[in-house]
Amino acid sequence: MNRIHKKLQEDKKLLSIYFTAGYPNLEDTVPIIEQLQKSGVDMLEIGLPFSDPLADGPTIQESSTHALTNGMTTAKLFEQLKDIRKTVNIPLIIMGYFNPMMQYGVEAFCKKCNEIGIDGLIIPDLPVDVYNEEYRSIFEKYNLINVFLITPQTSEDRIRFIDSVSNGFIYMVSSASVTGAKNTFGDAQNQYFERISNMKLKSPQIVGFGISNAETFKAATKYGKGAIIGSAFIKMIKEKGIEGIDDFVKSIRL
Amino acid sequence: MKTYNVNEKGYYGDFGGAYIPEMLYPNVEELRQQYLSIMNEDSFKEEFHQLLKDYVGRPSPLYFAKRMSEKHGAKIYLKREDLNHTGAHKINNTIGQILMAKRLGKNRIIAETGAGQHGVATATVCALMGIDCVVYMGEIDIDRQAPNVARMKMLGAEVRPAKSGSRTLKDATNEAIRDWINNPVDTHYIIGSAIGPHPYPDMVTRFQSIISEEIKWQLKEKEGRENPDYVVACIGGGSNAAGTYYHFLEDEKVGIIAVEAAGKGVDSGESAATSALGKEGIIHGCKTLLMQTGDGQITEPYSISAGLDYPGVGPMHAHLYRSGRGEFFSITDEDAMKAGLELCKTEGIIPAIESSHALAIFHHKKFKKDDVIVINLSGRGDKDLNTYIDYFDL
Ligand SMILES: Cc1ncc(COP(=O)(O)O)c(C=O)c1O
Numbered sequence: 001m002n003r004i005h006k007k008l009q010e011d012k013k014l015l016s017i018y019f020t021a022g023y024p025n026l027e028d029t030v031p032i033i034e035q036l037q038k039s040g041v042d043m044l045e046i047g048l049p050f051s052d053p054l055a056d057g058p059t060i061q062e063s064s065t066h067a068l069t070n071g072m073t074t075a076k077l078f079e080q081l082k083d084i085r086k087t088v089n090i091p092l093i094i095m096g097y098f099n100p101m102m103q104y105g106v107e108a109f110c111k112k113c114n115e116i117g118i119d120g121l122i123i124p125d126l127p128v129d130v131y132n133e134e135y136r137s138i139f140e141k142y143n144l145i146n147v148f149l150i151t152p153q154t155s156e157d158r159i160r161f162i163d164s165v166s167n168g169f170i171y172m173v174s175s176a177s178v179t180g181a182k183n184t185f186g187d188a189q190n191q192y193f194e195r196i197s198n199m200k201l202k203s204p205q206i207v208g209f210g211i212s213n214a215e216t217f218k219a220a221t222k223y224g225k226g227a228i229i230g231s232a233f234i235k236m237i238k239e240k241g242i243e244g245i246d247d248f249v250k251s252i253r254l
Numbered sequence: 255m256k257t258y259n260v261n262e263k264g265y266y267g268d269f270g271g272a273y274i275p276e277m278l279y280p281n282v283e284e285l286r287q288q289y290l291s292i293m294n295e296d297s298f299k300e301e302f303h304q305l306l307k308d309y310v311g312r313p314s315p316l317y318f319a320k321r322m323s324e325k326h327g328a329k330i331y332l333k334r335e336d337l338n339h340t341g342a343h344k345i346n347n348t349i350g351q352i353l354m355a356k357r358l359g360k361n362r363i364i365a366e367t368g369a370g371q372h373g374v375a376t377a378t379v380c381a382l383m384g385i386d387c388v389v390y391m392g393e394i395d396i397d398r399q400a401p402n403v404a405r406m407k408m409l410g411a412e413v414r415p416a417k418s419g420s421r422t423l424k425d426a427t428n429e430a431i432r433d434w435i436n437n438p439v440d441t442h443y444i445i446g447s448a449i450g451p452h453p454y455p456d457m458v459t460r461f462q463s464i465i466s467e468e469i470k471w472q473l474k475e476k477e478g479r480e481n482p483d484y485v486v487a488c489i490g491g492g493s494n495a496a497g498t499y500y501h502f503l504e505d506e507k508v509g510i511i512a513v514e515a516a517g518k519g520v521d522s523g524e525s526a527a528t529s530a531l532g533k534e535g536i537i538h539g540c541k542t543l544l545m546q547t548g549d550g551q552i553t554e555p556y557s558i559s560a561g562l563d564y565p566g567v568g569p570m571h572a573h574l575y576r577s578g579r580g581e582f583f584s585i586t587d588e589d590a591m592k593a594g595l596e597l598c599k600t601e602g603i604i605p606a607i608e609s610s611h612a613l614a615i616f617h618h619k620k621f622k623k624d625d626v627i628v629i630n631l632s633g634r635g636d637k638d639l640n641t642y643i644d645y646f647d648l
Pocket of ligand 1 (some may be wrong): 342343369371372446447448488489490491492493494495560561562606608609632633634
């Protein structure tokens with residue numbers, strides 16, 4: 001059974017962390033993953049940096065540029081992760097844009113993920129329609145769960161279609177925006193979370209974009225199965241480094 | 255049937271499509287569903303053509319360049335897009351898209367710009383319609399293109415610096431896309447070339463296709479035939495070229511010549527010759543040829559001409575290249591600058607440096623004496639005066 005499925009069955013709200021591989025330092029990738037697991041995080045999104053991350057706000061853009069300058073590449077990331085399953089057993093998802101994956105070769109990329117023990121992928125600029133027609137069989141062959149996004153603007157029909165193609169969870173983008181930390185959610189967001197919850201989808205929803213602290217984590221997980229923190233984590237690690245991880249995680253899940 | 259036009263799924267052969275984050279899907283899908291029916295409305299066509307005539311100054315002349323023809327031994331016609339209001343072909347597209355935006359009920363416009371030509375053309379139509387306008391421009395380009403920044407401001411647009419990545423055109427495009435993600439309801443994104451997710455390349459091409467529509471009847475008047483032997487255009491993203499080729503795409507007797515910027519030389523590491531240097535990939539929501547590292551990171555192109563240094567190329571052109579329908583040339587800074595000066599001296603026309611690249615074709619390809627060649631003179635050289643001054647020590 002895929003680790004993501006097992007994790008989704010646990011009777012708790014899941015905390016997932018996004019970080020950019022190779023940031024702040026090239027060789028931080030594995031120590032960050034190990035520390036996040038130790039601090040009790042449920043699932044990780046490992047960001048494969050891209051030169052033109054058009055769905056990301058300034059924090060993740062800057063970390064991506066920095067990671068690339070540090071020398072991060074797809075091959076380098078795979079090299080860093082080759083023994084990760086000796087020490088880490090929480091679900092690992094690679095999040096990245098489609099162009100670097102195309103250049104590596106989509107099948108070669110998926111095969112490598114499978115060998116390493118990656119459980120899923122999030123590719124914001126690979127639309128569900130294209131995935132379904134052209135790439136689904138490759139992902140399934142290598143037992144990778146592909147995760148799709150929905151937003152407050154996504155129509156009900158399309159949400160149902162995305163739900164039917166999904167076999168893990170749905171990434172529920174909290175508001176119409178690029179990534180970036182917010183301090184509170186407003187009524188519009190709560191209504192949206194509730195509306196989606198009432199749709200009784202087969203896939204659980206994990207909320208991302210704009211989660212930054214205990215308050216937003218709690219609001220997001222009132223309806224969703226879990227929440228993903230990205231920019232706020234990156235800001236923290238920029239300031240405090242790996243030593244800051246444990247306090248950060250504890251401050252989210254009080 | 256073999257076709258070089260877009261198919262119903264938004265592809266030109268292997269290229270095109272809409273590789274966009276889900277956040278953009280409602281906007282792009284709304285446009286995809288409506289653009290053709292809106293463009294086909296009588297009231298739309300009427301308003302579009304009226305503005306092209308009275309405001310832009312169309313039809314632009316098809317001028318027989320007698321002295322150039324004698325010099326190079328061919329019948330050379332220049333399609334004078336340089337005489338349009340705002341000085342380039344870009345306005346054909348922005349007029350079309352502002353009318354589209356109005357019909358879609360949008361009240362805020364965003365755009366990206368490199369050299370500032372598309373930014374000026376967008377700011378112009380927003381002023382014309384009284385609509386709010388934000389133009390994203392790379393921080394480096396803002397410094398390089400001060401007069402166009404001033405023009406946009408005078409026209410009432412807000413110019414926002416793109417400070418991410420390489421701080422040039424591709425980053426300005428990223429910023430415009432991010433703005434659209436953050437403002438999904440009231441905003442229309444006027445993209446400046448035949449690039450981006452479907453339906454943009456096709457929509458922009460259709461608005462620019464007025465160029466080849468006019469060439470056909472103008473040439474008929476002058477030569478007694480609608481089709482030239484060759485059409486020639488420079489390619490940045492590919493909008494002036496797409497408009498110049500459009501009505502000749504399916505007629506293989508008309509040769510299609512595409513001119514890209516080689517910068518300091520195709521192999522110099524400072525070039526924008528995308529067809530020669532690019533590989534298939536995704537840029538700004540479109541599958542096409544683009545310049546990138548082996549690892550799939552998009553690289554920064556170089557050309558003396560700010561309008562040609564885009565790391566990708568519109569999907570129509572990627573297909574024309576791969577299928578062999580188009581003949582592609584890369585012209586260096588040096589050859590383009592010389593060709594620009596040559597046009598000044600032989601015809602009394604100062605061309606934009608982008609267009610000078612197309613003019614350099616006569617030093618790279620031999621034509622027959624009775625070949626009829628139409629070159630799209632995409633813009634005028636006013637904006638490039640400082641570059642000309644520096645280059646030739648004027
Ligand atoms: C005069 C002129 N010609 C050509 C171009 C290149 O754009 P495209 O390839 O979309 O026609 C530009 C772009 O700014 C321009 O200003």
